[in-house]
Amino acid sequence: MKQNLEKRLWKWLEGEWEPLDYLSEPAEVRDSSRESLKEQKKHLRESIDRMEHTQAVVRAEQKGFYAFYTLTAVICCLVLIGVLLYSVANVSEYGVENPLTMEVVGRYVSRGLYETGAVNVVSGMILDYRAFDTLGESHVLFTALVCVLILLHRDRKNMLPGVEDYYTVSRENYYELSGDPILRTVGMVLLPCIFLYGIYVLLNGQNSPGGGFSGGTVMGSALIILSACVGFARTDRFFTRRMITLVIFVSLAFYSLAKGYVFFMGANGLENHIPKGVPGTILSGGLILPLNIAVGMVVACTMYGFYSLFKRGSIGEDGTSLD
Amino acid sequence: MDLTGVFRIILLVLLVICAVAVNLTRSLLQSVVIFMAYSSIMCILWILMESPDLAITEAAVGAGVSSMLFLMTLKKIRAEDAGEEPDDAGQRDCPPVPEVSGREKDI
Numbered sequence: 001m002k003q004n005l006e007k008r009l010w011k012w013l014e015g016e017w018e019p020l021d022y023l024s025e026p027a028e029v030r031d032s033s034r035e036s037l038k039e040q041k042k043h044l045r046e047s048i049d050r051m052e053h054t055q056a057v058v059r060a061e062q063k064g065f066y067a068f069y070t071l072t073a074v075i076c077c078l079v080l081i082g083v084l085l086y087s088v089a090n091v092s093e094y095g096v097e098n099p100l101t102m103e104v105v106g107r108y109v110s111r112g113l114y115e116t117g118a119v120n121v122v123s124g125m126i127l128d129y130r131a132f133d134t135l136g137e138s139h140v141l142f143t144a145l146v147c148v149l150i151l152l153h154r155d156r157k158n159m160l161p162g163v164e165d166y167y168t169v170s171r172e173n174y175y176e177l178s179g180d181p182i183l184r185t186v187g188m189v190l191l192p193c194i195f196l197y198g199i200y201v202l203l204n205g206q207n208s209p210g211g212g213f214s215g216g217t218v219m220g221s222a223l224i225i226l227s228a229c230v231g232f233a234r235t236d237r238f239f240t241r242r243m244i245t246l247v248i249f250v251s252l253a254f255y256s257l258a259k260g261y262v263f264f265m266g267a268n269g270l271e272n273h274i275p276k277g278v279p280g281t282i283l284s285g286g287l288i289l290p291l292n293i294a295v296g297m298v299v300a301c302t303m304y305g306f307y308s309l310f311k312r313g314s315i316g317e318d319g320t321s322l323d
Numbered sequence: 324m325d326l327t328g329v330f331r332i333i334l335l336v337l338l339v340i341c342a343v344a345v346n347l348t349r350s351l352l353q354s355v356v357i358f359m360a361y362s363s364i365m366c367i368l369w370i371l372m373e374s375p376d377l378a379i380t381e382a383a384v385g386a387g388v389s390s391m392l393f394l395m396t397l398k399k400i401r402a403e404d405a406g407e408e409p410d411d412a413g414q415r416d417c418p419p420v421p422e423v424s425g426r427e428k429d430i
Contacts (some may be wrong), residue, residue, distance in 0.1 A: 066400035119399045122376055201379060209375035224391065303388050 054215035089209040119284040127211070127288045127295075131259040134212075138255060138295055141302045142248055148306060154313035166182030188227035198300075204291040206285035213296025219296065220303025227304070232312065235304075240316035246302045251294040258287060331371055338364050355393045362386040 106126055116124035126134050201208075202215025227235040277284035308315045341361040348354045362385030369378035 122374075205400055211376065214376060214379035216384065217380055217388065221383055221387045224388070306388070306392060307395075310392055310399070 010063075011149075013102045017061050031134055043044055058064060102184035113279060115281055116288065118284060119209075119279050120206055120208060121209050122209070123205045123288060123292070124285070127205075127291045131291065133257055134291075134295065135259055137188065137213075138252060138298050141298055144271055145248075145305050150310050150316070152309045153314055184229045187225050191222060191226055191268045192227070193216060194225065198222055198296075202292060202296040203289070206288045207280055207282070212292040213299055216290070216299025217303060218264075219300040222229060223300060223304040224307045227311075232308070232316075238314045239304065241314070246300050247297050251297045258291065327371065334364055334368055334371070337353070338368070345384070351397055352394075355390055355397065358393070359386050359390045 108129065109119055112121045112124045113119065116128040118124035118128070198215050198218035198221075200215075201210035202212065202216060205211030205215065221238070223235065276286045279285075283289070305315050324339045339360065341357055341364060345354050345357050345361065348357060362381055364382040365385065369375070369381055
């Protein structure tokens, strides 16, 4: 056996044979016609035994590897769980005032309404005190849309050559209609309510829970339901790619111009010349309402753009008529 | 413990069950549906934790838009029935690859 191993090692070093490549071990060439039946049987049994042995070795090794992988995965998970539980245990208890974290919150709660004019303190926080964060979030959404557009957009240059015909594919996608009457009926009944709810949440961001992100998402969902119910042909009438680009650009530019000065003024802000209005009405909160609308537009367009790109690989017609 | 506390604990247990079940289900479609359930439970939990802003966003994004994007991705990669018996679903709608004849190659 030892000699055999040595021989194998040399064979392996010379590249004739690999340890794991058991089945391709060169069979000894035998002149079978000269051997008796008994010898043939014996050789056959030997080779079968050898094969079974090697297979058992391979199986045991695989088992060992699998056990090792499972063990490592379990250990990693346990360590991660431990770290998470440890950090959670150090978080201050829910609802209990913590002097370390309550200092800023106290300022927001006590003077937020006076300084921002928004009844909803959260809205005043994210769109007045920390509006620059929200600007970054809007740009993150825009960047995500651009990335999806780069990856999934299908035009003449971005299709499998010879397999897909641009005009056929785009025409099929353009006129695709949902044939399900239940979906269409329920959608048409629900759509005005969803749109109205989205607009309500968007416009009342400074008075009640909601605001740009929530309202924009609800409106984006409504747009998605609309295009799923009545087909893209109807939504493309007003939602071309040019339109979406324009809306997002105007919203982001307005937001950047309105709030970007905070960054350059050393985060001090300027005097707010917009009247704050009566707290509780829609026209209150100064700059918060326009900023909410801008964020909502960006979010709604992004959601619809995601859906449209995932579904058919383009946002509306890009200016060229298909006919 | 009042009723809200009991309700909250039940929801938290359901949340953990959903989170584990997403990983353990074999069918991707079922995973997406369980993920939607997870988002809905999380939405109720946000309301119980007195942050309705997040609840609205969670309901719209988590249970609505992202699940739909998942479903459409599954449709694109044709993996809705991946947990069932393997058939030729992968090749079903693929356009045939055109054969390049010798003449075209020469051109």
